[in-house]
Amino acid sequence: MKRHLDLAALDTALENVHRAGVPGLFAEVRDGDQVWRGAVGVADVDTGRPVTAGMRHRVGSVTKTFTAAAVLQQVESGRIGLDTPIGRYLPELVPGERGDAITVRMLINHTSGLAEYLPYAYPSLKALPVLADTGPRSLDDHRFTRFDPVELIGMGVSAPAAGAPGGTPGVYSNTNYLLLDRLLEQVTGTTAERCITRNVIERAGLRDTAFPAGPYVDGPHSQLYEAWFGMIDPPRDYSVYDMSWTGPSASLISTVADLNRFYRLLLAGEIVSPSSLAQMRRTVPIVSQEGKTIDYGLGLYPLEGPGEGTFWGHGGTVWGGGALAVIRADGKRQLAVAVNLQRWNRLDSSGEPQPHPIDDALAALHRVAMYG
Numbered sequence: 001m002k003r004h005l006d007l008a009a010l011d012t013a014l015e016n017v018h019r020a021g022v023p024g025l026f027a028e029v030r031d032g033d034q035v036w037r038g039a040v041g042v043a044d045v046d047t048g049r050p051v052t053a054g055m056r057h058r059v060g061s062v063t064k065t066f067t068a069a070a071v072l073q074q075v076e077s078g079r080i081g082l083d084t085p086i087g088r089y090l091p092e093l094v095p096g097e098r099g100d101a102i103t104v105r106m107l108i109n110h111t112s113g114l115a116e117y118l119p120y121a122y123p124s125l126k127a128l129p130v131l132a133d134t135g136p137r138s139l140d141d142h143r144f145t146r147f148d149p150v151e152l153i154g155m156g157v158s159a160p161a162a163g164a165p166g167g168t169p170g171v172y173s174n175t176n177y178l179l180l181d182r183l184l185e186q187v188t189g190t191t192a193e194r195c196i197t198r199n200v201i202e203r204a205g206l207r208d209t210a211f212p213a214g215p216y217v218d219g220p221h222s223q224l225y226e227a228w229f230g231m232i233d234p235p236r237d238y239s240v241y242d243m244s245w246t247g248p249s250a251s252l253i254s255t256v257a258d259l260n261r262f263y264r265l266l267l268a269g270e271i272v273s274p275s276s277l278a279q280m281r282r283t284v285p286i287v288s289q290e291g292k293t294i295d296y297g298l299g300l301y302p303l304e305g306p307g308e309g310t311f312w313g314h315g316g317t318v319w320g321g322g323a324l325a326v327i328r329a330d331g332k333r334q335l336a337v338a339v340n341l342q343r344w345n346r347l348d349s350s351g352e353p354q355p356h357p358i359d360d361a362l363a364a365l366h367r368v369a370m371y372g
Helices: 007-020 060-077 096-101 104-108 137-141 149-158 174-188 192-201 256-267 274-280 357-371
Strands: 024-031 034-041 284-287 293-296 301-303 311-318 321-328 333-339
Touching: 007 024, 007 034, 007 357, 024 256, 024 357, 060 104, 060 174, 060 192, 060 256, 060 274, 060 311, 060 321, 104 174, 149 174, 174 192, 256 311, 256 321, 256 333, 293 301, 321 357, 333 357
Parallel strands: none
Antiparallel strands: 024 034, 024 333, 284 293, 301 311, 311 321, 321 333
Protein backbone atom coordinates (compact mmCIF):
# COMPACT_ATOMS: atom_id res chain seq x y z
CA MET A 1 0.00 0.00 0.00
CA LYS A 2 1.29 3.43 -0.90
CA ARG A 3 1.68 5.58 2.21
CA HIS A 4 0.87 9.24 1.79
CA LEU A 5 1.82 10.32 5.31
CA ASP A 6 5.44 10.43 6.47
CA LEU A 7 4.81 9.12 9.97
CA ALA A 8 8.40 9.54 11.17
CA ALA A 9 8.50 13.15 9.92
CA LEU A 10 5.21 13.89 11.71
CA ASP A 11 6.52 12.38 14.95
CA THR A 12 9.69 14.48 14.69
CA ALA A 13 7.85 17.69 13.85
CA LEU A 14 5.50 17.27 16.82
CA GLU A 15 8.44 16.55 19.15
CA ASN A 16 10.24 19.67 17.88
CA VAL A 17 7.31 21.91 18.89
CA HIS A 18 7.49 20.45 22.39
CA ARG A 19 11.26 20.93 22.54
CA ALA A 20 10.83 24.54 21.43
CA GLY A 21 8.79 25.25 24.54
CA VAL A 22 5.17 24.04 24.33
CA PRO A 23 4.49 21.85 27.40
CA GLY A 24 2.14 19.56 25.50
CA LEU A 25 0.46 19.21 22.12
CA PHE A 26 -1.49 16.62 20.17
CA ALA A 27 -2.69 16.28 16.61
CA GLU A 28 -4.47 14.16 14.03
CA VAL A 29 -3.47 14.17 10.36
CA ARG A 30 -5.47 12.35 7.70
CA ASP A 31 -4.74 11.55 4.07
CA GLY A 32 -7.55 9.57 2.51
CA ASP A 33 -7.98 6.46 4.64
CA GLN A 34 -4.62 6.86 6.38
CA VAL A 35 -4.68 8.44 9.83
CA TRP A 36 -1.81 9.53 12.08
CA ARG A 37 -2.36 10.66 15.66
CA GLY A 38 0.39 11.99 17.87
CA ALA A 39 0.82 13.46 21.34
CA VAL A 40 3.97 14.81 22.95
CA GLY A 41 4.67 16.38 26.31
CA VAL A 42 2.66 16.94 29.45
CA ALA A 43 -0.90 17.95 30.24
CA ASP A 44 0.17 19.09 33.72
CA VAL A 45 3.61 20.55 34.31
CA ASP A 46 3.38 19.89 38.06
CA THR A 47 2.48 16.20 37.97
CA GLY A 48 4.00 15.25 34.61
CA ARG A 49 0.70 13.72 33.47
CA PRO A 50 1.13 13.15 29.71
CA VAL A 51 -1.07 14.53 26.96
CA THR A 52 -2.91 12.03 24.78
CA ALA A 53 -4.25 12.46 21.26
CA GLY A 54 -7.86 11.90 22.38
CA MET A 55 -7.99 14.71 24.93
CA ARG A 56 -10.79 17.27 24.92
CA HIS A 57 -9.65 20.86 24.42
CA ARG A 58 -10.99 24.40 24.33
CA VAL A 59 -10.78 25.24 20.61
CA GLY A 60 -11.57 28.97 20.74
CA SER A 61 -12.60 30.60 17.49
CA VAL A 62 -12.64 27.33 15.58
CA THR A 63 -16.20 27.55 16.99
CA LYS A 64 -16.93 30.32 14.50
CA THR A 65 -17.16 27.82 11.64
CA PHE A 66 -19.85 25.97 13.61
CA THR A 67 -21.71 29.24 14.24
CA ALA A 68 -21.50 30.28 10.60
CA ALA A 69 -22.79 26.88 9.50
CA ALA A 70 -25.76 27.17 11.86
CA VAL A 71 -26.60 30.63 10.51
CA LEU A 72 -26.36 29.43 6.90
CA GLN A 73 -28.73 26.57 7.68
CA GLN A 74 -31.26 29.19 8.78
CA VAL A 75 -30.56 31.14 5.58
CA GLU A 76 -31.39 27.96 3.63
CA SER A 77 -34.67 27.59 5.52
CA GLY A 78 -35.62 31.21 4.79
CA ARG A 79 -35.57 32.40 8.41
CA ILE A 80 -32.48 34.60 7.89
CA GLY A 81 -31.48 36.71 4.90
CA LEU A 82 -27.73 36.70 4.34
CA ASP A 83 -27.81 40.24 2.98
CA THR A 84 -30.60 41.48 5.25
CA PRO A 85 -29.64 44.29 7.67
CA ILE A 86 -29.13 43.11 11.25
CA GLY A 87 -31.28 46.02 12.37
CA ARG A 88 -34.33 44.20 11.00
CA TYR A 89 -33.73 41.37 13.46
CA LEU A 90 -32.00 43.06 16.43
CA PRO A 91 -32.85 46.78 16.30
CA GLU A 92 -32.34 47.18 20.04
CA LEU A 93 -28.74 45.90 19.80
CA VAL A 94 -27.63 47.65 16.59
CA PRO A 95 -29.95 50.66 16.28
CA GLY A 96 -30.35 53.37 13.67
CA GLU A 97 -28.29 53.78 10.54
CA ARG A 98 -25.72 51.17 11.52
CA GLY A 99 -28.42 48.58 11.98
CA ASP A 100 -29.66 49.41 8.49
CA ALA A 101 -26.17 49.31 6.96
CA ILE A 102 -24.71 46.17 8.59
CA THR A 103 -25.90 42.92 7.03
CA VAL A 104 -25.77 39.39 8.39
CA ARG A 105 -23.04 38.60 5.86
CA MET A 106 -20.91 41.48 7.20
CA LEU A 107 -21.14 40.02 10.69
CA ILE A 108 -20.04 36.58 9.52
CA ASN A 109 -17.08 37.86 7.46
CA HIS A 110 -16.02 40.63 9.88
CA THR A 111 -16.72 43.58 7.55
CA SER A 112 -19.36 45.16 9.83
CA GLY A 113 -16.94 47.76 11.20
CA LEU A 114 -18.05 46.92 14.75
CA ALA A 115 -15.23 47.15 17.28
CA GLU A 116 -13.91 44.32 19.44
CA TYR A 117 -15.48 44.40 22.92
CA LEU A 118 -12.67 42.50 24.64
CA PRO A 119 -10.46 45.49 25.64
CA TYR A 120 -13.52 47.05 27.32
CA ALA A 121 -14.51 43.89 29.18
CA TYR A 122 -10.86 43.27 30.16
CA PRO A 123 -9.48 46.73 31.00
CA SER A 124 -5.85 45.61 31.36
CA LEU A 125 -5.97 44.54 27.70
CA LYS A 126 -6.98 48.05 26.65
CA ALA A 127 -3.89 48.47 24.47
CA LEU A 128 -4.90 45.71 22.04
CA PRO A 129 -3.79 45.20 19.33
CA VAL A 130 -0.87 47.50 20.30
CA LEU A 131 0.67 45.54 23.14
CA ALA A 132 3.22 47.92 24.67
CA ASP A 133 1.02 48.89 27.65
CA THR A 134 -1.06 45.74 27.97
CA GLY A 135 -1.10 43.51 31.04
CA PRO A 136 -2.63 40.20 32.13
CA ARG A 137 -4.30 41.35 35.37
CA SER A 138 -7.84 41.15 33.93
CA LEU A 139 -7.37 37.47 33.16
CA ASP A 140 -7.33 36.72 36.88
CA ASP A 141 -9.97 39.32 37.73
CA HIS A 142 -12.50 37.63 35.45
CA ARG A 143 -11.76 33.94 35.91
CA PHE A 144 -15.25 33.35 37.33
CA THR A 145 -17.07 36.43 36.01
CA ARG A 146 -20.42 35.65 34.38
CA PHE A 147 -20.67 38.19 31.56
CA ASP A 148 -23.99 39.24 30.04
CA PRO A 149 -23.68 38.90 26.23
CA VAL A 150 -25.95 41.91 25.67
CA GLU A 151 -23.58 44.03 27.77
CA LEU A 152 -20.57 42.74 25.82
CA ILE A 153 -22.31 43.55 22.53
CA GLY A 154 -23.08 47.02 23.88
CA MET A 155 -19.38 47.58 24.58
CA GLY A 156 -18.49 46.73 20.98
CA VAL A 157 -21.35 48.68 19.40
CA SER A 158 -20.72 51.82 21.48
CA ALA A 159 -16.94 51.77 20.97
CA PRO A 160 -15.37 53.79 18.15
CA ALA A 161 -16.05 51.98 14.88
CA ALA A 162 -13.27 49.86 13.42
CA GLY A 163 -14.41 50.75 9.90
CA ALA A 164 -17.39 51.48 7.68
CA PRO A 165 -20.01 48.73 7.20
CA GLY A 166 -18.98 46.61 4.23
CA GLY A 167 -15.60 48.29 3.91
CA THR A 168 -12.44 46.32 3.34
CA PRO A 169 -10.20 45.36 4.81
CA GLY A 170 -12.59 44.41 7.57
CA VAL A 171 -11.47 44.00 11.16
CA TYR A 172 -11.86 40.73 13.07
CA SER A 173 -14.25 41.30 15.98
CA ASN A 174 -15.93 38.91 18.38
CA THR A 175 -18.77 41.44 18.68
CA ASN A 176 -19.94 40.19 15.27
CA TYR A 177 -20.33 36.61 16.44
CA LEU A 178 -22.05 37.48 19.71
CA LEU A 179 -24.65 39.22 17.52
CA LEU A 180 -24.94 36.10 15.37
CA ASP A 181 -25.60 34.08 18.53
CA ARG A 182 -28.45 36.46 19.44
CA LEU A 183 -29.76 36.23 15.88
CA LEU A 184 -29.85 32.43 16.07
CA GLU A 185 -31.73 32.64 19.36
CA GLN A 186 -34.31 35.02 17.91
CA VAL A 187 -35.12 33.02 14.77
CA THR A 188 -35.00 29.53 16.35
CA GLY A 189 -36.57 30.23 19.72
CA THR A 190 -33.81 28.37 21.55
CA THR A 191 -30.31 29.22 22.77
CA ALA A 192 -27.48 29.52 20.28
CA GLU A 193 -25.69 26.68 22.07
CA ARG A 194 -28.70 24.39 21.67
CA CYS A 195 -29.23 25.41 18.05
CA ILE A 196 -25.59 24.75 17.11
CA THR A 197 -25.56 21.51 19.12
CA ARG A 198 -28.70 20.13 17.51
CA ASN A 199 -28.16 21.31 13.93
CA VAL A 200 -24.38 21.13 13.55
CA ILE A 201 -22.67 19.07 16.26
CA GLU A 202 -25.25 16.25 16.41
CA ARG A 203 -25.80 16.37 12.64
CA ALA A 204 -22.08 15.74 12.18
CA GLY A 205 -22.09 12.90 14.72
CA LEU A 206 -19.49 14.54 16.95
CA ARG A 207 -19.40 12.62 20.23
CA ASP A 208 -16.77 14.62 22.11
CA THR A 209 -17.77 18.16 21.12
CA ALA A 210 -19.92 20.37 23.36
CA PHE A 211 -20.32 23.80 24.88
CA PRO A 212 -19.17 24.04 28.50
CA ALA A 213 -21.85 23.92 31.19
CA GLY A 214 -19.58 25.80 33.61
CA PRO A 215 -15.94 26.83 34.05
CA TYR A 216 -14.61 23.26 33.87
CA VAL A 217 -13.68 21.02 30.94
CA ASP A 218 -15.39 17.64 31.32
CA GLY A 219 -13.44 14.49 30.50
CA PRO A 220 -9.70 13.96 29.94
CA HIS A 221 -8.06 17.28 29.11
CA SER A 222 -4.89 19.29 29.51
CA GLN A 223 -4.19 22.25 31.74
CA LEU A 224 -3.90 25.48 29.69
CA TYR A 225 -0.86 27.66 30.27
CA GLU A 226 -0.99 31.38 29.48
CA ALA A 227 2.29 33.34 29.25
CA TRP A 228 0.81 36.69 28.09
CA PHE A 229 3.90 37.72 26.16
CA GLY A 230 6.27 36.72 28.95
CA MET A 231 4.45 38.80 31.57
CA ILE A 232 3.19 35.63 33.31
CA ASP A 233 6.34 33.70 34.17
CA PRO A 234 6.01 30.82 34.71
CA PRO A 235 2.87 30.55 32.58
CA ARG A 236 -0.35 30.21 34.62
CA ASP A 237 -3.02 27.53 34.25
CA TYR A 238 -6.34 28.93 32.99
CA SER A 239 -8.04 25.65 32.14
CA VAL A 240 -10.71 26.42 34.75
CA TYR A 241 -12.40 29.54 33.38
CA ASP A 242 -15.89 30.93 32.86
CA MET A 243 -16.20 31.18 29.08
CA SER A 244 -19.05 33.70 29.04
CA TRP A 245 -16.43 36.31 28.06
CA THR A 246 -16.59 34.87 24.57
CA GLY A 247 -19.96 33.14 24.59
CA PRO A 248 -20.98 30.46 22.07
CA SER A 249 -18.85 32.12 19.39
CA ALA A 250 -15.57 30.73 20.77
CA SER A 251 -16.24 28.50 23.77
CA LEU A 252 -16.55 25.07 22.17
CA ILE A 253 -14.75 22.04 23.62
CA SER A 254 -13.75 19.34 21.14
CA THR A 255 -11.10 16.81 20.11
CA VAL A 256 -8.76 16.78 17.14
CA ALA A 257 -10.62 13.77 15.73
CA ASP A 258 -14.00 15.51 16.01
CA LEU A 259 -12.66 18.68 14.39
CA ASN A 260 -11.34 16.71 11.43
CA ARG A 261 -14.67 14.89 11.09
CA PHE A 262 -16.60 18.17 11.19
CA TYR A 263 -14.55 19.89 8.47
CA ARG A 264 -14.59 16.73 6.34
CA LEU A 265 -18.39 16.64 6.40
CA LEU A 266 -18.66 20.40 5.94
CA LEU A 267 -16.58 20.41 2.76
CA ALA A 268 -18.50 17.36 1.52
CA GLY A 269 -21.71 19.41 1.61
CA GLU A 270 -23.25 17.39 4.45
CA ILE A 271 -23.60 20.19 7.02
CA VAL A 272 -24.73 23.02 4.74
CA SER A 273 -25.76 22.91 1.09
CA PRO A 274 -23.17 23.19 -1.70
CA SER A 275 -24.41 26.71 -2.48
CA SER A 276 -24.00 27.73 1.17
CA LEU A 277 -20.52 26.19 1.20
CA ALA A 278 -19.68 28.28 -1.88
CA GLN A 279 -20.78 31.38 0.06
CA MET A 280 -18.56 30.34 2.97
CA ARG A 281 -15.58 30.22 0.61
CA ARG A 282 -16.13 33.70 -0.84
CA THR A 283 -13.40 35.72 0.86
CA VAL A 284 -12.68 39.37 1.60
CA PRO A 285 -9.56 40.90 3.16
CA ILE A 286 -9.74 41.48 6.90
CA VAL A 287 -7.23 42.42 9.60
CA SER A 288 -6.78 39.57 12.07
CA GLN A 289 -6.40 39.93 15.83
CA GLU A 290 -2.65 39.63 15.27
CA GLY A 291 -2.75 42.67 13.00
CA LYS A 292 -2.15 40.70 9.77
CA THR A 293 -4.29 41.08 6.65
CA ILE A 294 -5.82 37.74 5.70
CA ASP A 295 -8.57 36.51 3.38
CA TYR A 296 -11.70 35.52 5.29
CA GLY A 297 -14.93 33.91 4.15
CA LEU A 298 -18.05 33.08 6.16
CA GLY A 299 -16.49 31.42 9.21
CA LEU A 300 -13.72 29.89 7.08
CA TYR A 301 -10.41 31.12 5.77
CA PRO A 302 -7.92 29.69 3.27
CA LEU A 303 -4.31 28.71 3.97
CA GLU A 304 -1.88 28.59 1.09
CA GLY A 305 1.46 26.85 1.42
CA PRO A 306 4.40 25.45 -0.48
CA GLY A 307 2.53 22.38 -1.70
CA GLU A 308 -0.43 21.76 -3.94
CA GLY A 309 -3.96 22.75 -3.03
CA THR A 310 -5.63 25.33 -0.83
CA PHE A 311 -6.60 24.37 2.72
CA TRP A 312 -9.72 25.74 4.43
CA GLY A 313 -10.41 25.93 8.14
CA HIS A 314 -10.05 28.08 11.22
CA GLY A 315 -7.75 28.62 14.16
CA GLY A 316 -8.62 29.61 17.69
CA THR A 317 -7.16 30.65 21.01
CA VAL A 318 -8.40 30.96 24.57
CA TRP A 319 -6.41 31.89 27.64
CA GLY A 320 -3.69 29.23 27.60
CA GLY A 321 -4.95 27.09 24.75
CA GLY A 322 -4.82 27.07 20.98
CA ALA A 323 -6.12 24.96 18.12
CA LEU A 324 -6.05 24.83 14.33
CA ALA A 325 -8.15 22.65 12.03
CA VAL A 326 -7.78 22.71 8.23
CA ILE A 327 -8.76 20.56 5.27
CA ARG A 328 -7.55 20.57 1.68
CA ALA A 329 -10.12 21.76 -0.84
CA ASP A 330 -10.44 18.25 -2.27
CA GLY A 331 -11.28 16.94 1.21
CA LYS A 332 -8.52 14.34 1.28
CA ARG A 333 -5.82 15.84 3.52
CA GLN A 334 -6.52 17.20 7.00
CA LEU A 335 -4.78 18.54 10.07
CA ALA A 336 -6.14 19.29 13.51
CA VAL A 337 -3.69 20.28 16.25
CA ALA A 338 -4.07 21.51 19.85
CA VAL A 339 -1.45 23.19 22.06
CA ASN A 340 -1.55 24.00 25.78
CA LEU A 341 0.46 27.24 25.78
CA GLN A 342 -0.42 30.65 24.39
CA ARG A 343 1.27 34.01 23.74
CA TRP A 344 4.79 32.70 24.21
CA ASN A 345 6.40 35.59 22.28
CA ARG A 346 7.96 38.29 24.45
CA LEU A 347 7.57 41.93 23.42
CA ASP A 348 10.22 44.38 22.31
CA SER A 349 10.36 47.98 23.55
CA SER A 350 7.72 49.06 21.02
CA GLY A 351 5.31 46.31 22.05
CA GLU A 352 5.89 44.07 19.03
CA PRO A 353 5.99 40.31 19.63
CA GLN A 354 9.45 38.90 19.06
CA PRO A 355 10.21 35.67 17.15
CA HIS A 356 10.31 32.51 19.23
CA PRO A 357 11.52 29.00 18.33
CA ILE A 358 7.93 27.75 18.82
CA ASP A 359 6.83 29.81 15.79
CA ASP A 360 9.23 28.06 13.43
CA ALA A 361 8.57 24.62 14.93
CA LEU A 362 4.80 25.01 14.58
CA ALA A 363 5.16 26.26 11.01
CA ALA A 364 7.30 23.21 10.22
CA LEU A 365 4.68 20.90 11.75
CA HIS A 366 1.97 22.54 9.67
CA ARG A 367 4.05 22.11 6.49
CA VAL A 368 4.76 18.45 7.12
CA ALA A 369 1.16 17.73 8.08
CA MET A 370 -0.42 19.62 5.19
CA TYR A 371 2.04 19.12 2.36
CA GLY A 372 4.37 16.29 3.34
